[in-house]
Amino acid sequence: MALQKRTLNFLLTAAAIIFLCACTAYADDKVDIHGFISQGYLKTDHNNYMAETKDGSFQFNELGLNFATDLSDKLRIGLQFFARDLGEDGNDDLVLDWAFADYKWRDFLGFRVGRIKTPFGYYNAIRDFDMLRTSIFAPQSVYPEMLRDAFSFMKGVSFYGYVSMGTWGSISYNYLAGLPNVSKDTGYRGATEDFWLFYNLQVKEMTVDLSHAFDCQWETPLPGVLIGGTFYVINNLYAEGTVGGDGGYADYKKLTYFKKFNDMTGYALFLRYTMGSAIFSNEFWENKTETIIDAVRTYDDPGFLKAVDLTNQGWYVSLSYRFNEIFEAEYCYSEFFPDKTNKNGKGFYPANDLGEVLGLNGVKKQLINEFEAWKKTSTFSFRFDINEFWLFKLETAYNDGFGDYTSADNGDHKNLKRYWWLYAAKVTYNF
Amino acid sequence: MVFQITLTRICHLAAVTMSAFILTVFSAYADDIVFVANKNVCVDSLTKDEVRKIFLGKISMWPDNSPIRFVIVQQVDTHKRFVEKYANKTEEQFWAWWKRKLFTGSGTVPIRFVSEADVLIYVANTPGGIGYISSNVKIGDNVKVLHVSDNEGKGTK
Numbered sequence: 001m002a003l004q005k006r007t008l009n010f011l012l013t014a015a016a017i018i019f020l021c022a023c024t025a026y027a028d029d030k031v032d033i034h035g036f037i038s039q040g041y042l043k044t045d046h047n048n049y050m051a052e053t054k055d056g057s058f059q060f061n062e063l064g065l066n067f068a069t070d071l072s073d074k075l076r077i078g079l080q081f082f083a084r085d086l087g088e089d090g091n092d093d094l095v096l097d098w099a100f101a102d103y104k105w106r107d108f109l110g111f112r113v114g115r116i117k118t119p120f121g122y123y124n125a126i127r128d129f130d131m132l133r134t135s136i137f138a139p140q141s142v143y144p145e146m147l148r149d150a151f152s153f154m155k156g157v158s159f160y161g162y163v164s165m166g167t168w169g170s171i172s173y174n175y176l177a178g179l180p181n182v183s184k185d186t187g188y189r190g191a192t193e194d195f196w197l198f199y200n201l202q203v204k205e206m207t208v209d210l211s212h213a214f215d216c217q218w219e220t221p222l223p224g225v226l227i228g229g230t231f232y233v234i235n236n237l238y239a240e241g242t243v244g245g246d247g248g249y250a251d252y253k254k255l256t257y258f259k260k261f262n263d264m265t266g267y268a269l270f271l272r273y274t275m276g277s278a279i280f281s282n283e284f285w286e287n288k289t290e291t292i293i294d295a296v297r298t299y300d301d302p303g304f305l306k307a308v309d310l311t312n313q314g315w316y317v318s319l320s321y322r323f324n325e326i327f328e329a330e331y332c333y334s335e336f337f338p339d340k341t342n343k344n345g346k347g348f349y350p351a352n353d354l355g356e357v358l359g360l361n362g363v364k365k366q367l368i369n370e371f372e373a374w375k376k377t378s379t380f381s382f383r384f385d386i387n388e389f390w391l392f393k394l395e396t397a398y399n400d401g402f403g404d405y406t407s408a409d410n411g412d413h414k415n416l417k418r419y420w421w422l423y424a425a426k427v428t429y430n431f
Numbered sequence: 432m433v434f435q436i437t438l439t440r441i442c443h444l445a446a447v448t449m450s451a452f453i454l455t456v457f458s459a460y461a462d463d464i465v466f467v468a469n470k471n472v473c474v475d476s477l478t479k480d481e482v483r484k485i486f487l488g489k490i491s492m493w494p495d496n497s498p499i500r501f502v503i504v505q506q507v508d509t510h511k512r513f514v515e516k517y518a519n520k521t522e523e524q525f526w527a528w529w530k531r532k533l534f535t536g537s538g539t540v541p542i543r544f545v546s547e548a549d550v551l552i553y554v555a556n557t558p559g560g561i562g563y564i565s566s567n568v569k570i571g572d573n574v575k576v577l578h579v580s581d582n583e584g585k586g587t588k
Contacts (some may be wrong), residue, residue, distance in 0.1 A: 032539045068539055073498040078536050098536045107490055117535045125535045132531050162489050170489070223519065277521055322523055385523070430530070 035065035038130045040426035046417035048408035050145060051087030053422070059085050060426070062128055064097060077101045084128065086145070087408050089187035097128075098153055108161040116158050118151050119174045119215030120230045121268035121283055128152075130428045134320045134330035135381040136395040137424070141314035141334035142268060142285040144404060149186035150234060150264075154178030154211065167221055174215045180234055182208040192239055197413065199243040201258055209236040224274040230267060237262035259294040266312075277322040284315040286340070313340035320381075328383040336375045338403045345370030368413040375403040390429055397422040463566035464513050466577040467554050472561065473497070476578040482517045485561065487528060488538050493559060502562040503541045504550050509565045517563075517579075 040060035044053040051057035061084065068078030082097035084090035100114025117125040123138040127148070130136065143151075156178015164170045182188055184206045193201050217228035240259040266287035273280040288311045316334035323329070337343045379397040386392060402416050410416055466482065468474075473495045477485075484490040491499050504510055514525045532538030544550050547564040554560040555573040570576060 032533075034533055034540070036534070064534065066534065066536070068536070070539075076539075080534070080536065100536060102536070104491060106496065107492055126531055129530070129534045132527055132534070164484070164490075170484070172489070274520075274524065322521060325523070328523075 031067055031069045033065070033067055034431060035063075036129065036131060036428060036430035037061075037063045038426055038428035040136065040424060043423045044420055046420040047402055048087075048410050049404075049420075049422055050408055052408065057087065059087050060424075061085050061092070062130065063092075064128070066097075074105065075101065075103050082128065086187075088190050089145070089148075106161075108163050110160050112158045112160070113156075115153050115155050116176055116178065117153050118180070118213055118232075119176060120151050120213060120232060121285065122228060122270045122272065122281070124151055130393070130426060131391055131430045134328050134383045134393075135318075135332060135379060136393050136426050137379075139283070139314075139316040139318070139332055139334045139379075140404065141316050141336035141375070141377070142283050144312075144314070144336065145187065145191065147188070147191075147287070149188040150180045150182050150208070150237065152181050154180050154213070156210075169219045169221045171219075172217045174213075176213045176215075177210060180208050180211050180237075182206050182237060189239075193241075196243070196258070199258065201241050201243050203239050203241040205241070206237075206239045208234065208238065211235050226272045226274075227270070228272075229269045232264075232266055234262075234264040237264055261292045261294075263290045264288070265290075279318075279320045281318045281320075282316070285313070287312040310338070311340045313337045326385055328385070330379075330381040330383075332377075332379040332381070334375075334377045334379070336377075336403055338373065342373055345373030369402070369416055369418070371401040371418040372403050372413070372416070374401040376400040389431055390427070393424075393426045393428075395422075395424040395426075397424075464509065464516065464563045465566045465568075465570065466561065466563050466579055467551060467570060467574040468577050469554055469556075469558055469560040470573070470575050471497075471558050472575065472577075474577065475575070476580060478580055479517055482579055483519055486513075486518055486541070488532060488541075498559045499561060500557050500559045501541060502550055502553050502560070503543045504547050504562065504564060505543050505545050506547055506565070509547065509563070513563050 038061055039058070041056065041058055042049070042051055042053045042060050043056040046054065048054055051059045063083045064080055066078060066080035068076060070076045077100070079099035080097040081094055083092045083094045085092045096115055098115050098117050100112045100116050102110060102112045104110035119125060121142055123133065123143055126132045127138040127143050154176055156176060158174060158176040158178075160172070160174040162170065162172045184203050186206075189203045189206060192206075193203055211232070211234040213230060213232040215228070215230040217226060219226055238259070238261055240257070242256065243258040244256050264287060266285065268283060268285040270281070270283040272282075288309065290309050314334065314336040316332055318330055318332035320328060320330035377397050377399045379395060381393065381395045384392045399420050399422065401418060402413075402420075466477065473493050481490065485499055485501055486503075493499055504513075511522055514520055514522050518525050520528065529538065529540050533540050542553070544553065544562075547568045550562040550564055551568070551570065551574060554562045555571075561577070564570075
């Protein structure tokens with residue numbers, strides 16, 4: 001039933017977009033209208049990843065439509081509608097992806113106000129746009145789905161600019177302050193519940209405070225070499241919900257309600273070297289989450305208060321090459337560690353050793369399997385540009401470990417496999 | 432007899448060399464891109480780097496802070512030569528760049544014309560207009576031809 005509703009949502013949205021496209025013939029030629037629609041298929045041999053992929057899943061599509069116009073030489077406005085479905089996330093609900101007014105006073109200083117794509121690394125702002133990269137997924141080691149919603153956009157204001165520095169190349173910069181896209185209706189909820197799986201957390205509320213991101217990119221004097229970096233702070237990422245039941249840890253401790261306050265800080269650094277049809281890319285990311293947990297017991301209120309720090313770390317290196325107008329291929333190797341202080345899984349507490357959990361450092365994510373402490377992935381991607389508008393992609397990824405947060409259902413994680421393959425195919429139309 | 436053969440070979444070699452030279456000159460001429468701008472544009476020359484920044488949307492204002500309005504020609508050979516020589520990108524990378532700006536809201540796809548004659552008309556009638564055409568297209572006196580130098584310091588900023 002839910003699947004039928006999603007399919008209906010998707011078809012209705014697609015119909016609306018086709019209608020709007022048809023209307024472009026009659027639209028004022030000063031309004032630019034562009035869009036894209038894609039449909040993918042995911043399959044894994046073991047472990048559900050992003051969706052119910054062990055059985056194969058078509059719950060993998062995106063759709064976008066944007067409008068923009070120049071109100072004057074320096075002022076432009078635009079907006080983009082977006083819908084996606086990825087397993088339990090998105091469900092083809094149409095949302096406003098970005099919408100802002102952009103006043104460019106000089107090349108070195110412009111302002112934007114509204115709902116603005118968050119600058120983070122090379123791929124974050126374009127992670128939903130399949131036609132802008134060779135691979136189907138942006139490298140998950142640096143752009144995990146867990147943080148997708150929190151990083152997709154902020155409602156706020158940004159200052160940006162571009163400065164030429166003569167023989168030193170040029171620099172572009174972008175500072176954004178605003179409220180990230182966090183609520184109990186976003187995919188971040190599913191990833192949070194997965195993270196606290198052992199407590200059987202059911203999120204009831206999620207909020208966030210004013211946050212910041214600063215991005216800088218340097219076009220070096222060396223032809224084709226681009227170096228960039230992003231620093232961000234996401235303040236007071238709050239979630240609360242019920243815990244307990246199922247005889248798990250929360251049940252054992254008689255915990256019933258759970259509140260967590262996160263402050264998230266992080267940075268990403270990247271290097272891209274473009275030489276003709278070849279692009280070498282390297283990116284490194286760290287994300288520190290400082291969490292305070294306030295859990296309520298049934299019989300001993302206020303329960304306990306714990307502070308936990310966790311630093312995610314990820315990196316990748318990739319090489320893509322376009323062979324001709326039609327065909328492009330990429331190889332990417334990536335590593336992701338949910339806790340950079342524990343890359344082999346030995347330091348995490350076994351799920352069944354509750355006494356040790358209590359006696360040591362308090363609350364940490366409980367790993368059922370050691371290999372949930374890492375994810376090392378080799379990905380081969382093949383892109384076929386059928387024409388200017390249509391493209392088709394195939395991808396296969398060999399994974400060692402399951403150190404990732406996904407809202408896909410993997411039960412209690414006891415049946416996860418350390419080595420697994422992901423196969424993906426996707427077709428996209430854009431105009 | 433030997434002298435005749437040698438002379439014949441020299442003549443043959445000279446003819447081949449001259450043909451190659453003429454072809455090279457001709458192809459260089461045919462390969463050239465000419466940048467044309469509206470007559471009110473406040474510069475007479477640009478560096479290659481400035482051309483790249485203009486057509487990638489990194490620079491959007493002339494030195495007098497008037498808006499730059501650039502256009503792309505869809506004529507395949509001319510555009511491909513332009514992209515490779517001046518934008519330092521492949522055709523696919525060039526359009527991927529613009530789609531990136533488009534779908535993140537930081538820019539709109541450049542105006543494209545099918546014919547180079549249309550580029551000349553647009554540039555002539557649009558304040559701040561700049562475009563490129565093949566050098567074998569006749570240029571009227573209603574636009575200005577911009578000199579493009581290789582070196583960073585030679586252009587007018």
